[in-house]
Amino acid sequence: MENETEPLLIEPKAILAEDKEVHRRRDSRGRDSRGRNKESYKRFDEEKNLDGWIPKTELGKDVKAGKIKSVDEIFESGRKILEAEIVDSLLDLKSDLLNVGQSKGKFGGGKRRAFKQTQKKTKEGNVPTFSVLAVVGNEQGYIGMAYGRAKETLPAREKAIRKAKLNIQKIQRGCGSYDCSCKEPHSIPMRVQGKCSSVTVKLMPAPQGTGLVAGDQLKKILKLVGIKDIYTKTSGTVRTTLNTAKACVDALEKLNDVQFKK
Numbered sequence: 001m002e003n004e005t006e007p008l009l010i011e012p013k014a015i016l017a018e019d020k021e022v023h024r025r026r027d028s029r030g031r032d033s034r035g036r037n038k039e040s041y042k043r044f045d046e047e048k049n050l051d052g053w054i055p056k057t058e059l060g061k062d063v064k065a066g067k068i069k070s071v072d073e074i075f076e077s078g079r080k081i082l083e084a085e086i087v088d089s090l091l092d093l094k095s096d097l098l099n100v101g102q103s104k105g106k107f108g109g110g111k112r113r114a115f116k117q118t119q120k121k122t123k124e125g126n127v128p129t130f131s132v133l134a135v136v137g138n139e140q141g142y143i144g145m146a147y148g149r150a151k152e153t154l155p156a157r158e159k160a161i162r163k164a165k166l167n168i169q170k171i172q173r174g175c176g177s178y179d180c181s182c183k184e185p186h187s188i189p190m191r192v193q194g195k196c197s198s199v200t201v202k203l204m205p206a207p208q209g210t211g212l213v214a215g216d217q218l219k220k221i222l223k224l225v226g227i228k229d230i231y232t233k234t235s236g237t238v239r240t241t242l243n244t245a246k247a248c249v250d251a252l253e254k255l256n257d258v259q260f261k262k
């Protein structure tokens, strides 16, 4: 008896799900209430499909053929990465979005959001644009950050993540804390300072067990770099997340200017 009833239980659910898909309210451009259309859902799913990747550049062909096995080789040769899949196939990347935007709220009380919504005023009406700041990293010293803009939220995110992958760079980690003096890369090797507009970000090495002493947005970046213990100090208009993030990456880049004994 049980075998017969089970399929009956599953079928009505499946039909219901299909009905919902069909009857979801869509406007003239095929968008649902959240401003997304079916295509944008699809495109995001296809993003991680590496087997179907057909490389277009020489570098991409070399990577697919297995001639190049690490991103460092590409950096040393000085070739430019033009396909996001190159980085995808060489590194195991995680991505995160920083809250650069704000949802609508009276008296500046809007909640922080990943998507920044701006509008252009035209005769035909207001044309909104969405922008996102994406960070990618493998938590082993590689990081990339980029800004993406599009007329809808999901394409903007894809653009930002794609661009962030092309901007990938290596960050030197180490342990420069006097309280710790181990040789594991859990912190940074020395004090650095980065700047963007009015925002200054100071990064200082910390002993093991300190954790990330930083704001929520900076934590996202530092975590993706693979830093576990750090002290930070910021000054300026820190609430401008875009500048804070750029200042942080600027500081991290300065770590590469010095060579340390291993």
Ligand SMILES: [Zn+2]
Residues within 6 Å of the ligand: 175, 176, 177, 180, 181, 182, 183, 184, 186, 207, 208
């Ligand atoms: Zn240490």
